[in-house]
Structures are given as C-alpha cells and as structure tokens.
Amino acid sequence: MRGKFVTFEGCEGSGKSTQLRLLSEYLSSSGVDFILTREPGGSKISEEIRKIILNGKNVEMCDECEALLYAAARIQHLRETVAPALESGKLVICDRYVHSSLAYQGYARGLSVQYISEINRVALESYPPDITVFLDISPVAAFKRKHGADRDDRIENLGLEFHEKVYRGYKQLLDKDPYICAVDCGGSKYETAEKIKNLLIERQIIT
Numbered sequence: 599m600r601g602k603f604v605t606f607e608g609c610e611g612s613g614k615s616t617q618l619r620l621l622s623e624y625l626s627s628s629g630v631d632f633i634l635t636r637e638p639g640g641s642k643i644s645e646e647i648r649k650i651i652l653n654g655k656n657v658e659m660c661d662e663c664e665a666l667l668y669a670a671a672r673i674q675h676l677r678e679t680v681a682p683a684l685e686s687g688k689l690v691i692c693d694r695y696v697h698s699s700l701a702y703q704g705y706a707r708g709l710s711v712q713y714i715s716e717i718n719r720v721a722l723e724s725y726p727p728d729i730t731v732f733l734d735i736s737p738v739a740a741f742k743r744k745h746g747a748d749r750d751d752r753i754e755n756l757g758l759e760f761h762e763k764v765y766r767g768y769k770q771l772l773d774k775d776p777y778i779c780a781v782d783c784g785g786s787k788y789e790t791a792e793k794i795k796n797l798l799i800e801r802q803i804i805t
C-alpha cells in the first residue's frame with residue numbers, strides 16, 4: 599500500500615524544525631516506518647539547487663528564476679526520494695512543499711498563483727499531500743521568538759513586510775484547501791507537538 603505523505607509549512611521562526619524533531623522522536627519510538635526529508639533539498643541535486651537559491655550573494659536572481667529553481671529542486675526530490683518511499687509504503691514527512699512556493703513566490707513575490715501552479719503541476723496533481731500541517735504563528739510573534747533573522751539567508755533577509763505577505767498567502771491557501779490544517783503554536787513546544795500528534799491520529803495518518 600502506498601504510504602502517506604505529510605508536509606509541514608509555516609513562516610520563518612514558526613518552530614517547524616523543533617516540531618519535526620519532536621514528531622520524528624515520537625514516530626521512531628512508536629516503530630513507524632517513515633522518512634523525514636526537506637525542501638528545497640532532500641536529494642543530491644536538490645541540495646545543490648538549494649545552495650544556489652539560498653545563497654545571500656545571489657542578489658541578481660529574478661523572481662521567476664527563484665520559482666523555477668524551487669520547482670526544479672522539488673521534482674527531482676519527488677522522483678528520487680519521495681515517490682520511491684511512498685511506493686514502498688513508508689510515511690513521508692516533508693519540511694515544506696509546494697504550498698511554500700504558492701505562499702512565498704505566488705502571493706509574497708507577486709508571481710501569479712496560476713504560474714506557480716503550472717510549473718508545479720506534477721507535484722500538485724500526482725503527489726498531493728494527504729495532509730499539510732501549517733504551524734500558525736504570526737511573523738511578528740515568530741521573529742520575536744527567534745530574535746531576528748539569519749543574515750546569510752537570502753529569503754530570511756527579506757524583512758517583516760515580505761513575511762507578513764507570506765503569512766497572508768498561507769491564510770488564503772487554508773481557506774481554499776481542506777487538506778491544509780492550521781495548528782496554533784502560541785503555546786509551549788510540547789503543547790504544539792501534542793496538537794500535531796492528535797491531528798495526525800484524527801486524520802488517520804498514524805494510529
């Protein structure tokens with residue numbers, strides 16, 4: 599049986615890495631056969647593309663190039679890592695996926711959502727996630743918690759206004775897609791982890 603595909607989304611500083619670590623620990627201790635992977639990255643070529651996209655020195659990169667590089671990294675990662683794991687029945691947990699492109703490149707950069715959907719057609723049509731967990735915390739609250747941005751990261755450097763647009767983009771996606779579930783992460787990291795676990799049980803991703 600094909601494995602389930604779970605993706606995680608959120609703004610910078612939403613605590614995604616911590617939650618993915620806590621979830622991985624829980625899944626391992628429960629004996630679940632899963633892989634944890636990430637975008638952009640998760641395969642050799644996609645990790646190379648990641649370096650180009652996120653390199654703070656690549657200031658000339660135009661928005662379309664950025665969107666196409668994310669899409670290129672994504673399809674390679676899907677073919678090489680995600681699809682084989684799903685085919686072998688594994689649960690695949692992915693740190694960011696196509697909804698990041700819709701929120702960041704589509705809504706925040708202002709490229710049309712139709713264009714982003716088109717260049718990510720295989721991902722959207724052939725590999726829709728069984729559930730997308732959106733870690734819901736406003737960029738202002740997230741920035742405060744994180745004590746500012748990582749200065750070498752091209753995307754993190756974009757400032758609060760950009761990240762507010764990303765957040766609003768995610769909210770629009772949430773309104774349209776019942777497979778995206780918002781998890782309020784205003785509480786402690788353990789409270790959020792518990793909410794995520796319960797959501798995955800409720801949606802029959804894990805037992």
Ligand code: TYD
Binds near residue numbers: 610615696698700703
């Ligand atoms: P990363 O350091 O992994 O950030 P985070 O821990 O917040 O996930 O860098 C990934 C960056 O790439 C992040 O700023 C979001 C951005 N991104 C896009 O803009 N579009 C995309 O399609 C993806 C997958 C990520």
